[in-house]
Amino acid sequence: MTHTDMTPGQPPMTHAHRTGTPAHPRHTPSRPDRRRSAWSLSWLLVLGLAGMLAAGCGGSDQDTAEAGAIEPVPGIEERTVRVTATTNIIADLAEQVGGERVEVTALMGPGTDPHDYTARPSDINRLRAADLIAYGGHDLEGKMADLMGELSRVTPAIPLAEAVDQDRIISEDDGAADPHVWFDPELWAEAAAAIADALSELDPAHADTYATNLASTTAGIEQAAADARAELDAIPADRRLLVTSHDAFAYLARAFDLEVEPIQGISTVDEAAAADIERVAAALVARDIAAVFVESATPDQTMRAVIAAAAAQGHEVAVGGELFADAAGAAGTPEASWDGMLLHNARTIARGLG
Numbered sequence: 167m168t169h170t171d172m173t174p175g176q177p178p179m180t181h182a183h184r185t186g187t188p189a190h191p192r193h194t195p196s197r198p199d200r201r202r203s204a205w206s207l208s209w210l211l212v213l214g215l216a217g218m219l220a221a222g223c224g225g226s227d228q229d230t231a232e233a234g235a236i237e238p239v240p241g242i243e244e245r246t247v248r249v250t251a252t253t254n255i256i257a258d259l260a261e262q263v264g265g266e267r268v269e270v271t272a273l274m275g276p277g278t279d280p281h282d283y284t285a286r287p288s289d290i291n292r293l294r295a296a297d298l299i300a301y302g303g304h305d306l307e308g309k310m311a312d313l314m315g316e317l318s319r320v321t322p323a324i325p326l327a328e329a330v331d332q333d334r335i336i337s338e339d340d341g342a343a344d345p346h347v348w349f350d351p352e353l354w355a356e357a358a359a360a361i362a363d364a365l366s367e368l369d370p371a372h373a374d375t376y377a378t379n380l381a382s383t384t385a386g387i388e389q390a391a392a393d394a395r396a397e398l399d400a401i402p403a404d405r406r407l408l409v410t411s412h413d414a415f416a417y418l419a420r421a422f423d424l425e426v427e428p429i430q431g432i433s434t435v436d437e438a439a440a441a442d443i444e445r446v447a448a449a450l451v452a453r454d455i456a457a458v459f460v461e462s463a464t465p466d467q468t469m470r471a472v473i474a475a476a477a478a479q480g481h482e483v484a485v486g487g488e489l490f491a492d493a494a495g496a497a498g499t500p501e502a503s504w505d506g507m508l509l510h511n512a513r514t515i516a517r518g519l520g
């Protein structure tokens with residue numbers, strides 16, 4: 167894949183196994199709120215860029231670059247490449263592909279919800295200092311979308327969900343693209359290739375290193391996917407329904423032959439309605455599912471409400487464990503890596519539903 171494939175287009179939409187239609191449209195971010203935050207961010211950005219240009223440090227060459235083109239950075243082979251990622255899941259991928267050639271910064275740590283995240287001034291500095299920005303795209307960072315659009319005019323920036331095969335992007339009923347592509351191992355390998363391409367273009371002297379790293383990263387993704395599949399395959403056919411707080415696992419479901427019944431849509435920003443609680447509780451009762459799953463970066467109140475609603479119908483449901491959805495685990499734990507996170511999720515789901 168080359169950078170020319172990264173242009174966001176109108177993807178043909180496909181649907182994952184999802185058991186019901188939500189009672190209200192999912193993922194409709196509040197435009198007025200987003201505009202307000204975007205205004206203040208835009209001003210910070212304008213001031214910041216003015217300062218950067220006045221100081222004569224970087225960026226100006228790329229101002230006039232063709233949209234989407236990534237030019238080699240003179241002298242970059244003499245230093246490490248600075249990559250700023252939004253989530254720690256994306257940072258992990260950039261570290262795998264960049265290896266010793268990169269210095270990766272993640273704006274969001276473990277337990278941070280990207281849908282609801284508002285950039286701080288220090289984040290803007292870290293984004294401005296980057297040679298390459300890697301982010302989720304398809305509105306994963308809903309409150310940073312305008313900021314990313316502005317930054318990508320001066321710094322190479324890859325929206326990973328928009329850099330992969332758009333024919334394989336899952337859409338909601340309202341047409342919104344699902345950004346949680348890291349749970350499809352094949353798409354995540356494509357995202358790795360997009361990062362490798364971008365790094366090779368910025369730092370062509372080390373293209374061979376990135377190619378070697380990409381090969382090992384892809385092999386690691388395939389191995390982790392095989393391990394996860396071995397866990398998930400053990401779940402009996404009639405119990406393969408994954409109930410979670412928000413709709414982060416549709417790609418996992420498609421890749422590993424599960425069904426999902428989330429309470430909230432693909433963004434955590436919208437409130438769950440009473441009808442959503444009833445819909446999910448009804449699915450648990452109808453399918454006789456005994457476990458639901460909470461998420462490390464999403465409050466669990468709505469899940470408690472679902473459990474209570476099922477109990478009111480005489481159906482006992484337990485919390486099967488905590489899944490890593492939109493953020494990987496803490497540094498120093500196995501779940502800090504994509505592989506560890508995927509395997510943790512697979513084991514937790516298999517134990518809860520098996």
Ligand SMILES: [Zn+2]
Pocket residue numbers: 281346412413414432433434491492
């Ligand atoms: Zn999410």
